[in-house]
Amino acid sequence: MANGSALEIRNVSKRFDLGKGRSVTAVEGITFNVEQNSIVVLLGPSGCGKSTILRMMAGLETPSAGEIVIGGRTVDGPARDRGMVFQAYTSFDWLSVRKNVEFGMKINGVPAAKRRAQAEHFIKLVGLEKFADVYPSQLSGGMRQRVAIARTLANDPEVLLMDEPFGALDAETRWLMQELMVNVAEQTNTTMVIVTHDLEEAIFLADKIVFLSSHPGRVKEEIRPAFKAGKRIDDKEVVIKLDGYSDLEGHLMHLMREEGRGLE
Amino acid sequence: MSIHRPSKQFFGLRKPVGRRQRLLSALGIWIVFFGVWVFAAAAGLVNELLVPAPQQVFATTFDLFYGRGFASDVLISISRVLGAFAMACAVAVPLGVMMGSFPAIEAIFAPFVSAWRYLPAPSFIPILLMWFGTGEAPKLALLFIGVIFFLITLVMDHTKHVREELVETALTLGANRGTVVMKVIFPAVLPNIVVAMRQMLAMAWTYLVIAEIVASSTGIGAMMMRARRFLKTDEILSGIIVIGVLGLLFDLLFAALHRWAFPYLRKV
Numbered sequence: 001m002a003n004g005s006a007l008e009i010r011n012v013s014k015r016f017d018l019g020k021g022r023s024v025t026a027v028e029g030i031t032f033n034v035e036q037n038s039i040v041v042l043l044g045p046s047g048c049g050k051s052t053i054l055r056m057m058a059g060l061e062t063p064s065a066g067e068i069v070i071g072g073r074t075v076d077g078p079a080r081d082r083g084m085v086f087q088a089y090t091s092f093d094w095l096s097v098r099k100n101v102e103f104g105m106k107i108n109g110v111p112a113a114k115r116r117a118q119a120e121h122f123i124k125l126v127g128l129e130k131f132a133d134v135y136p137s138q139l140s141g142g143m144r145q146r147v148a149i150a151r152t153l154a155n156d157p158e159v160l161l162m163d164e165p166f167g168a169l170d171a172e173t174r175w176l177m178q179e180l181m182v183n184v185a186e187q188t189n190t191t192m193v194i195v196t197h198d199l200e201e202a203i204f205l206a207d208k209i210v211f212l213s214s215h216p217g218r219v220k221e222e223i224r225p226a227f228k229a230g231k232r233i234d235d236k237e238v239v240i241k242l243d244g245y246s247d248l249e250g251h252l253m254h255l256m257r258e259e260g261r262g263l264e
Numbered sequence: 265m266s267i268h269r270p271s272k273q274f275f276g277l278r279k280p281v282g283r284r285q286r287l288l289s290a291l292g293i294w295i296v297f298f299g300v301w302v303f304a305a306a307a308g309l310v311n312e313l314l315v316p317a318p319q320q321v322f323a324t325t326f327d328l329f330y331g332r333g334f335a336s337d338v339l340i341s342i343s344r345v346l347g348a349f350a351m352a353c354a355v356a357v358p359l360g361v362m363m364g365s366f367p368a369i370e371a372i373f374a375p376f377v378s379a380w381r382y383l384p385a386p387s388f389i390p391i392l393l394m395w396f397g398t399g400e401a402p403k404l405a406l407l408f409i410g411v412i413f414f415l416i417t418l419v420m421d422h423t424k425h426v427r428e429e430l431v432e433t434a435l436t437l438g439a440n441r442g443t444v445v446m447k448v449i450f451p452a453v454l455p456n457i458v459v460a461m462r463q464m465l466a467m468a469w470t471y472l473v474i475a476e477i478v479a480s481s482t483g484i485g486a487m488m489m490r491a492r493r494f495l496k497t498d499e500i501l502s503g504i505i506v507i508g509v510l511g512l513l514f515d516l517l518f519a520a521l522h523r524w525a526f527p528y529l530r531k532v
Contacts, residue, residue, distance in 0.1 A: 058436050080438030090433040093528050094451045104437035107447060135528035148433075155437050 006159050006191040007034035007057060012066035013216075014052050026052045027217035030066070032210050034159065039185055039192045039232075041206035043199070043252065045259045049217030050195045054163050057193060058084045070158060080108060083157035087164040089144045091136030097123065098132045100147050104155030122150040125184060142173035146180070153188060162194045166201070175236055178204055182234040199252045204239050207232075211252070214259050221255065223248070316498040325502040334487065338506060341472060341483040344400070348407030349461075349468045356415035357457060363416070364423020364453070365445050377416050385410030386474050393479055403475040403483075410471040415464045422456035423449060455526045462518035469511050 012030045015023045027049035034040045042050040055061040057068055059078040068075040070082065078084075083104070092100050101119040110118070123132050126146040136144055145165055152160060166174040178201055185192060196202055202209050203225055213220040227244025239245060273279070281289070298318055304310050305317035316324075328334035363370040385406055392402040426449050434448045476485025484503050491499035523530070 058432075060432055060435070078432070078435040078438075080436070082436060084433065084436040086429045086433065088427070088429045090427075090429045092430070092448065092451070094454075094526070103434075103447075107434075107437065107439050107443050137528055152437070161436075 004036050005033040006036045006038075006070065007193070008069040009033070009053070009057070010067050010069065012053070012056060012063045012068060014049065014056060014061065015064045025216040027212075030212075030217065030219055032219055032222060034191060034193055035208070037185075037189045037191055038207040039181075039194065039205050041202040041209045042193065042195045042212060043197065043202040043206075043209050044212030044217065044220075045214050045256055046197060047217075048212040048214040048259070050197075050212055051163050053212075053217070054084075054161050054193060054195045057159070058082050058161050060084075080104065080155055081158040082161055083152035083155055083159070084161040084163065085145070085148045085152055085165045087167045089136075089141065089148070089168075091139075091144050091147050093135065093137055096133050096135060097128055097139070097147050100136065101150045101154050103151060108155065118154050119150075122154040125153070125187065126150045126180065140173075142169050142177060145169065145177060149181075149184070153184070153190060158191065160190050160192045162192065164195055164197070167196075167198075174198075174201070179234050179236060181205060182232050186232055186234070199249055199256070200236075200240075202252065203245065203248055204236055209252070211255055220259075223251075313495060314497055316501065321498050321501045321505065324496075324498040325505060328487075328499065328502055334502075334506075337483055337487050338510070341476065341485070342510065344403050344475075344483065345407065345465070345468050345472050348404040349411060349465055351404070352408050352412040352415055352464075352468075353461060356412050357419055360416045360419025360457075361423050361445065361450055361453065363420040364426075365449050370420065373416075374420075377413050380409075380413040381417065385471055386478075389475070389478055398479060402479065403472070406475045407468050407471045411464050411468050414467065415460060418460040418464070419453075419457055422460060423453045425456075426452045455522065455529060458518065458522050458525065462515065462522075465514055465518065466511060469507065469514075473507060 009030050009032050013028045014026045016026055017023045030053060032040075042053060044050050052061060056063050057075065059075050059082065075082070092103060095103065098119055101123055102115050105115045105118060120132075123129055126149055128143060128146055128150065131139060131143065136147055139147070149160075149165070166177045169177065181192070181194075182205065184190065192205075194201075194205055196205075206223075206225060209223040209225070210219055211221045211223060212218065225244075225248055227242050227248065228239070233239050233242075274285075301315075301318050305312065305315060359373065363373055388409055389402070389406060392405050396402040396405060430448055430452055431444055434444045439447065472483070473485045476483040477489050480486040484507055488500045488503035491497075491503070
């Protein structure tokens with residue numbers, strides 16, 4: 001699994017200017033690698049700047065110091081090699097599910113025939129084949145996120161960035177979506193970076209967890225869930241019962257607690 | 265065995281009203297209005313020269329259309345409104361979308377546009393008459409001035425409210441600025457633009473009547489001013505009714521356009 005790096009975050013800091021000469025440091029000296037074809041989860045308490053890091057990877061924010069490198073090039077603004085899925089629904093309401101999924105390919109000049117085939121493939125992959133021709137407003141929240149995921153994947157990015165993608169969904173839908181993502185990762189070999197504050201989600205999805213401390217965000221620990229023995233398991237019930245699951249959950253909980261206390 | 269149903273109150277506190285009740289209520293208020301009018305006229309409670317009976321007003325309306333070519337006045341008024349309104353939209357929609365999409369463009373035009381909004385359009389009538397004479401131009405100019413600055417501001421505000429995530433999604437899919445504006449921001453804001461146009465068209469009718477009353481020999485407003493000179497209150501009231509009906513029709517037309525053009529907004 002561990003090949004070269006798809007994405008390297010090198011000593012990245014981000015300060016936000018608050019005006020009147022004041023500023024706040026959101027993240028500081030962040031360094032980690034995202035290996036090719038791996039799922040990396042950015043985990044940490046709220047306010048640790050994990051979304052800021054993801055947005056800098058996407059090119060939607062600019063680092064104040066340091067650099068982010070993809071395929072040997074420094075990231076400079078958003079581009080199709082880094083697709084992003086947001087927590088808020090981003091379906092284009094005026095387009096059918098199919099047209100939504102084709103959107104990225106269309107603006108990038110992919111020929112119509114290939115576009116249609118590719119869209120068909122990814123709509124099937126996320127299980128929306130029965131809904132290909134309806135408008136997103138007729139879909140549930142979980143299904144809309146499936147549209148967003150299919151739309152991003154169909155555009156063939158090097159890395160899929162997801163910012164708390166299932167945060168707005170109810171528990172059982174979230175669970176299904178997490179299992180879907182493991183399947184998608186296995187079938188498409190897509191490199192993923194997922195931001196979450198949900199311990200279970202992190203343990204279930206991650207090949208590697210990057211735990212961040214808060215105020216300012218720094219990398220506190222990099223954790224590879226050893227109990228999965230380098231395998232991906234797409235059944236959450238199975239994962240929860242594996243030896244070592246609860247140890248890791250306990251450890252992460254402890255880290256979260258430590259960060260929480262630091263605030264008081 | 266009978267099932268006990270809780271009785272439904274006519275004045276239910278914040279309870280939705282059924283279709284039938286709504287229709288009857290709407291009909292009822294108009295029946296009361298015309299009832300009072302008919303009664304007041306028949307009983308001689310009002311000066312019949314100043315307040316003719318409704319049946320007489322409707323008869324006059326009919327006569328105006330079929331006997332005295334009022335239709336051509338109505339058509340002139342409609343074409344003035346639509347002509348000026350189309351010109352205003354042709355400028356305001358693209359400009360408003362650009363201002364709402366690019367803060368740099370807003371910074372250039374907003375100070376100019378918002379200043380004009382505080383100037384009542386009718387205050388330009390004297391100068392417009394001097395510049396353009398008495399033809400169609402001053403009327404179209406008044407409607408244009410009256411509508412365009414509000415429309416620009418409305419379109420800009422709606423455009424600004426297009427959610428940032430939609431823009432960022434498009435950017436991370438590889439869209440350039442032009443594509444984001446044309447393929448995401450514009451279609452996202454279009455339903456609200458149509459709503460803004462609907463509101464502004466009502467305003468255009470207001471300015472039309474002002475223009476025709478002040479300086480015109482044709483159109484609905486001019487007919488009403490002519491009627492005033494000959495104390496024809498029934499014709500004046502006919503004019504008011506026709507303007508009201510036209511406004512209502514155009515409003516319904518826009519509502520239908522909205523439903524037809526944006527099927528994805530229909531609630532299922």
